[in-house]
Amino acid sequence: MMHPAMAPIRIAIAGIGNCASALLQGLVYYAKLEAGNGHLTGLLHPRIGSYAPSDIKLVAAFDIDTRKVGQPLETAVVADPNCTTQFLKRFPRYGVNVQMGPILDGVAPHMHRYPASQTFLVAKHKPANVVRVLKRSGAEILLSYLPVGSQRATEAYAEACLEAGVSLINCIPVFIASNERWAARFTKRGIPLIGDDVKGQVGATILHRTLAKLFIERGAVIDRTYQLNVGGNTDFLNMLNQKRLKMKKISKTEAVQSVLHKRLTTTDIHIGPSDYVPWQHDRKVCFLRIEGRGFGNCPIELEARLSVEDSPNSAGMTIDAIRCLRLARDRGLSGPLTAISAWTMKHPPKPMPDDAARELVKAFIRGTKT
Numbered sequence: 001m002m003h004p005a006m007a008p009i010r011i012a013i014a015g016i017g018n019c020a021s022a023l024l025q026g027l028v029y030y031a032k033l034e035a036g037n038g039h040l041t042g043l044l045h046p047r048i049g050s051y052a053p054s055d056i057k058l059v060a061a062f063d064i065d066t067r068k069v070g071q072p073l074e075t076a077v078v079a080d081p082n083c084t085t086q087f088l089k090r091f092p093r094y095g096v097n098v099q100m101g102p103i104l105d106g107v108a109p110h111m112h113r114y115p116a117s118q119t120f121l122v123a124k125h126k127p128a129n130v131v132r133v134l135k136r137s138g139a140e141i142l143l144s145y146l147p148v149g150s151q152r153a154t155e156a157y158a159e160a161c162l163e164a165g166v167s168l169i170n171c172i173p174v175f176i177a178s179n180e181r182w183a184a185r186f187t188k189r190g191i192p193l194i195g196d197d198v199k200g201q202v203g204a205t206i207l208h209r210t211l212a213k214l215f216i217e218r219g220a221v222i223d224r225t226y227q228l229n230v231g232g233n234t235d236f237l238n239m240l241n242q243k244r245l246k247m248k249k250i251s252k253t254e255a256v257q258s259v260l261h262k263r264l265t266t267t268d269i270h271i272g273p274s275d276y277v278p279w280q281h282d283r284k285v286c287f288l289r290i291e292g293r294g295f296g297n298c299p300i301e302l303e304a305r306l307s308v309e310d311s312p313n314s315a316g317m318t319i320d321a322i323r324c325l326r327l328a329r330d331r332g333l334s335g336p337l338t339a340i341s342a343w344t345m346k347h348p349p350k351p352m353p354d355d356a357a358r359e360l361v362k363a364f365i366r367g368t369k370t
């Protein structure tokens with residue numbers, strides 16, 4: 001029998017959009033580099049415990065788009081409206097067909113007003129039994145990459161995880177790991193989880209947190225700040241609907257407020273997705289401004305512009321979250337993993353400075369901290 005720590009990490013994904021595409025590409029890309037002893041540029045941890053990216057195996061997938069449901073995963077992942085860059089020439093054959101998920105509130109009404117190439121087209125299939133698919137596939141971790149605002153759909157997948165004994169990595173701003181009631185249910189069931197709302201590897205949140213911390217550590221005060229983000233993928237199209245943005249705004253704003261000594265009033269901090277520009281595709285541009293005062297109360301103004309391919313930026317974090325979660329399962333841990341969540345997520349159960357989270361993650365990997 002294979003030692004449990006040698007067995008592949010069997011993952012399922014809900015939402016085969018751009019983030020799923022980037023992650024799946026990364027798994028093959030880094031496996032090739034590993035084999036050739038090449039530079040693992042962009043990969044923070046070549047190994048976590050004994051686990052390399054090549055130990056992660058996709059065993060089940062859910063979506064609701066007619067161009068993806070029923071299709072082999074390697075076809076679905078390149079179907080419209082996915083538009084992220086392809087840094088991998090060809091996807092492998094996974095032997096996995098995409099299953100119809102429960103739609104619930106996954107698709108916002110305004111999405112129907114856009115051309116097919118830019119938006120979701122809902123399939124008419126009957127939803128699969130998520131618990132049964134998870135159990136039959138032997139999945140041990142489910143990643144949620146649903147659209148922002150999918151409260152009920154996220155809860156449905158979280159319920160399925162609880163029933164199937166599967167861990168959740170909740171990459172979206174619906175609060176599960178950071179919600180006491182949900183966290184307690186996972187703890188009671190003996191299942192570890194990570195959440196909520198994945199941070200980009202070098203993204204707007206970490207940049208904003210780092211610059212805010214710089215002001216504070218150098219004795220300056222911050223009076224007001226904004227972070228405006230524009231992009232042209234379905235994530236940005238979906239986020240045109242202000243009603244779906246409540247949790248995203250809380251998640252992104254708290255990520256910055258939590259590093260400040262004194263919280264800014266709501267009028268002095270403005271952070272969020274700001275517009276949809278279709279021709280930008282998966283390229284996200286962040287405009288950031290901080291106004292403050294330094295020595296002698298003299299003004300300091302800082303402006304930054306960050307341009308990134310949005311989805312690979314998130315995959316850089318999830319590829320580590322998956323392997324840390326497997327370590328937690330190997331060690332019999334349960335409930336929210338606080339340090340990994342603080343390091344990889346914008347709205348963790350226990351916010352902490354990034355350097356503190358990083359040290360705790362290193363200790364967790366070494367096995368000296370939970």
Ligand SMILES: NC(=O)c1ccc[n+]([C@@H]2O[C@H](COP(=O)([O-])OP(=O)(O)OC[C@H]3O[C@@H](n4cnc5c(N)ncnc54)[C@H](O)[C@@H]3O)[C@@H](O)[C@H]2O)c1
Nearest residue numbers: 015016017018019063101102103106145147148234310314
């Ligand atoms: N890119 C990043 O850096 C980043 C950072 C933080 C959070 N996120 C979040 O991750 C999520 C995924 O982002 P993305 O760019 O891949 O989005 P996307 O729009 O490309 O993909 C979403 C996918 O979910 C599918 N879907 C909709 N409802 C569903 C349901 N009920 N069940 C199963 N599938 C469903 C859609 O058909 C689509 O394929 C978004 O919520 C986004 O805000 C991304």
